[in-house]
Amino acid sequence: xxxxxxxxxxxxxxxxxxxxxxxxxxxxxxxxxxxxxxxxxxxxxxxxxxxxxxxxxxxxxxxxxxxxxxxxxxxxxxxxxxxxxxxxxxxxxxxxxxxxxxxxxxxxxxxxxxxxxxxxxxxxxxxxxxxxxxxxxxxxxxxxxxxxxxxxxxxxxxxxxxxxxxxxxxxxxxx
Amino acid sequence: xxxxxxxxxxxxxxxxxxxxxxxxxxxxxxxxxxxxxxxxxxxxxxxxxxxxxxxxxxxxxxxxxxxxxxxxxxxxxxxxxxxxxxxxxxxxxxxxxxxx
Numbered sequence: 210x211x212x213x214x215x216x217x218x219x220x221x222x223x224x225x226x227x228x229x230x231x232x233x234x235x236x237x238x239x240x241x242x243x244x245x246x247x248x249x250x251x252x253x254x255x256x257x258x259x260x261x262x263x264x265x266x267x268x269x270x271x272x273x274x275x276x277x278x279x280x281x282x283x284x285x286x287x288x289x290x291x292x293x294x295x296x297x298x299x300x301x302x303x304x305x306x307x308x309x310x311x312x313x314x315x316x317x318x319x320x321x322x323x324x325x326x327x328x329x330x331x332x333x334x335x336x337x338x339x340x341x342x343x344x345x346x347x348x349x350x351x352x353x354x355x356x357x358x359x360x361x362x363x364x365x366x367x368x369x370x371x372x373x374x375x376x377x378x379x380x381x382x383x384x
Numbered sequence: 385x386x387x388x389x390x391x392x393x394x395x396x397x398x399x400x401x402x403x404x405x406x407x408x409x410x411x412x413x414x415x416x417x418x419x420x421x422x423x424x425x426x427x428x429x430x431x432x433x434x435x436x437x438x439x440x441x442x443x444x445x446x447x448x449x450x451x452x453x454x455x456x457x458x459x460x461x462x463x464x465x466x467x468x469x470x471x472x473x474x475x476x477x478x479x480x481x482x483x484x
Binding site (some may be wrong): 210238241242243244245247248249250252258261262263264267268271272275276296 | 398399416
């Protein structure tokens with residue numbers, strides 16, 4: 210097989226993996242698709258073999274739609290948790306910059322505040338600009354709230370409780 | 385049901401199933417539709433698979449209908465014929481009234 214065909218095949222499979230990462234056993238599916246693509250390319254060429262599979266996102270959607278019930282999306286959830294952490298850190302930094310500006314506006318000094326459950330000592334003087342903080346259980350609670358909650362929502366964690374697709378469909382029809 | 389129908393005639397592999405569907409006039413069904421269905425049918429026990437060495441490279445995966453799959457196919461085919469028998473007179477009636 211030519212290098213360009215291997216590159217095409219792997220590029221397609223990597224894109225498929227991205228979309229199918231929430232499919233249980235997607236590594237096995239990827240392995241089988243690699244085998245099928247290799248063999249089909251021998252008959253019709255790699256471009257045609259790849260084209261017959263359609264868009265990687267659509268192919269992944271086909272696999273997911275063939276599951277007997279929806280599964281949690283743990284990979285997507287990591288991005289949600291990251292977004293939650295980003296917002297928490299961003300707010301903390303913005304708040305800290307605001308406090309520093311306020312200290313500068315009143316001629317400098319130090320102030321002790323609690324930011325998201327974390328005691329922080331802000332200092333802005335001619336000699337020193339610093340923030341000192343001490344992690345507490347409350348800090349941990351804030352961290353967990355900012356990351357775990359988006360993680361569970363992003364994962365659609367309620368899908369852990371098995372419920373047949375038929376039941377879900379009939380319920381949606383009933384409403 | 386279509387895949388089960390083809391496999392009831394003998395074992396086959398993924399891309400061959402696609403080409404046979406195309407030959408039967410179902411050109412809109414691509415490998416991207418067939419492979420996920422084969423995975424599901426195998427998971428549900430309607431078909432089984434075995435790897436056959438290939439000269440082209442990796443071993444080729446051949447699928448065959450199981451006894452459970454034969455029952456599933458018979459039920460699905462009966463249901464389809466029942467639906468067709470119900471719908472066909474209605475369609476025929478609609479055509480007749482349009483001709484009048």
